[in-house]
Amino acid sequence: MNNMNKFDVLKGEDRDEENSLKSKMDIKMTPAPPPGSGEHPIQFNYSLWFSKRTPGKQTTSYDQTLRFVGSFASVEQFWSYYTHLSRPSELSGHSDYHIFKEGIRPMWEDDANKAGGKWIIRLKKGIASRCWENLVLAMLGEQFMVGGEVCGAVVSIRYQEDILSLWNRTANDHVTTSRIRDTLKRILNLPPNTIMEYKCHTDSLKYVFRDRSSYRNTDLFMR
Amino acid sequence: MSAKESVSLGREIPATRRVILHDAAHMPNDYSSTPGGTIFSTTPGGTRIVYDRAFLLQCRNSPLTKSPPPNMAKIPGVTTPAEKGSPKVNGNPECKTVAEKPENPGDEPQFEMDI
Numbered sequence: 437m438n439n440m441n442k443f444d445v446l447k448g449e450d451r452d453e454e455n456s457l458k459s460k461m462d463i464k465m466t467p468a469p470p471p472g473s474g475e476h477p478i479q480f481n482y483s484l485w486f487s488k489r490t491p492g493k494q495t496t497s498y499d500q501t502l503r504f505v506g507s508f509a510s511v512e513q514f515w516s517y518y519t520h521l522s523r524p525s526e527l528s529g530h531s532d533y534h535i536f537k538e539g540i541r542p543m544w545e546d547d548a549n550k551a552g553g554k555w556i557i558r559l560k561k562g563i564a565s566r567c568w569e570n571l572v573l574a575m576l577g578e579q580f581m582v583g584g585e586v587c588g589a590v591v592s593i594r595y596q597e598d599i600l601s602l603w604n605r606t607a608n609d610h611v612t613t614s615r616i617r618d619t620l621k622r623i624l625n626l627p628p629n630t631i632m633e634y635k636c637h638t639d640s641l642k643y644v645f646r647d648r649s650s651y652r653n654t655d656l657f658m659r
Numbered sequence: 660m661s662a663k664e665s666v667s668l669g670r671e672i673p674a675t676r677r678v679i680l681h682d683a684a685h686m687p688n689d690y691s692s693t694p695g696g697t698i699f700s701t702t703p704g705g706t707r708i709v710y711d712r713a714f715l716l717q718c719r720n721s722p723l724t725k726s727p728p729p730n731m732a733k734i735p736g737v738t739t740p741a742e743k744g745s746p747k748v749n750g751n752p753e754c755k756t757v758a759e760k761p762e763n764p765g766d767e768p769q770f771e772m773d774i
Contacts, residue, residue: 466730474681476718479708486737505732511715515724522737531737570712577710623712 468507468538475510479578481538482588483507484517489530498543507538514576523565524591524598535572536588536603544637548587553607553636555616556651557600557626564591564598567624571600574623581619582612592651599651600624607636684720 471477484505487498505521508514524533534542543549559567568591574580575589587603602620604612613634620632718724731738 472723474679474721475723476685476710477708478710486732486734503732503734505734505738506728506730508728511710511718512721512723513728515719515721516726516728517731519719519724520727520731520738528736573710573712573715577712577715578707579709579711 464504466507468509468513471510471513475512477510478508478514478576480584481507481509482514482535482576483538484521485534485536485542487532487534487542488527502534502542511576518572524568524593525562525565527593530594532590532592533568534588534590535575537586540587542588542590542603544640548605549603549637551607551638552587552603552605553613553634554590554601554603555613555620556633556635557620557624558631559598559600560627561596561598564593564600567591567600567626570623570625571602571620574619575602579619579623580616582615585609585612586616603637607634607638682721684717 465483468481468483484507485502486505487502489501506517508517521533524531536542537548540546540548557567568589571589571591575586580586582604585604585606587605589603590599590601592599592601602616604616606612617632617634620626727738
């Protein structure tokens with residue numbers, strides 16, 4: 437009974453945070469302009485985000501460190517952002533780039549991600565920029581062939597390794613998740629011993645209070 | 660289940676999309692792709708804009724990508740200034756030359772010792 441109450445309290449806090457966040461983001465997020473003449477439209481508009489964990493005590497929550505960079509609706513608009521951003525490998529510390537479909541926030545709590553999950557690929561240092569570019573181009577060019585299942589992609593720069601992830605809507609849709617895995621293998625040209633892991637966001641949510649990292653507690657799927 | 664039901668119905672070819680090229684760099688370099696991406700007419704519910712990696716990389720050379728979008732957020736160390744090669748304010752080299760030490764000859768006698 438006691439535990440139940442605690443849980444409800446936490447749930448309530450989450451809700452409040454989410455609402456305040458939503459209103460905050462409505463102000464900050466500018467929609468992508470329609471593709472201009474000479475531009476190549478893409479199937480879905482996307483938004484680019486950046487986050488960085490501040491060293492030391494974790495007093496700020498994830499959504500406070502998350503910055504909206506901009507939205508784009510064409511290939512040219514994408515490049516005009518991309519070429520004016522640091523490469524992932526040039527970022528310092530604990531940083532991430534997120535590219536998600538416009539309207540989907542790069543967090544588990546978003547309605548599009550609630551029942552979803554992500555493929556995680558751990559990379560040795562030095563290849564993240566190249567792999568990230570290939571991943572993003574495959575996503576924008578609709579290479580995954582899974583309908584509207586893809587939500588977004590993340591590159592996470594960490595101290596010992598870098599991590600790519602691709603998020604999709606439905607974690608228990610195995611046709612989709614295995615098609616995404618096969619496409620990832622094809623487009624990323626990964627070193628032979630690379631481990632790919634799939635993780636449901638609900639697992640991330642369960643463990644978030646314990647270890648603060650969504651890259652732990654994963655199921656290994658191959659090699 | 661009758662044989663009639665298993666026959667798929669014919670569909671019209673999707674409307675043509677006209678793509679105007681302003682730059683030779685936008686031409687795909689292989690014959691299997693069309694400028695402006697491949698149109699998959701077999702997707703249920705319509706068409707899907709598909710681009711391969713090589714085509715997307717070519718678009719990077721477009722003059723439209725040369726300046727950052729006007730409303731791009733500015734994040735120090737993440738979003739880079741438009742001009743490359745401009746010197747960064749990253750510390751003052753003059754500060755490092757320790758040539759001019761403050762002249763304080765008056766202090767020296769303090770450390771003299773009588774042996």
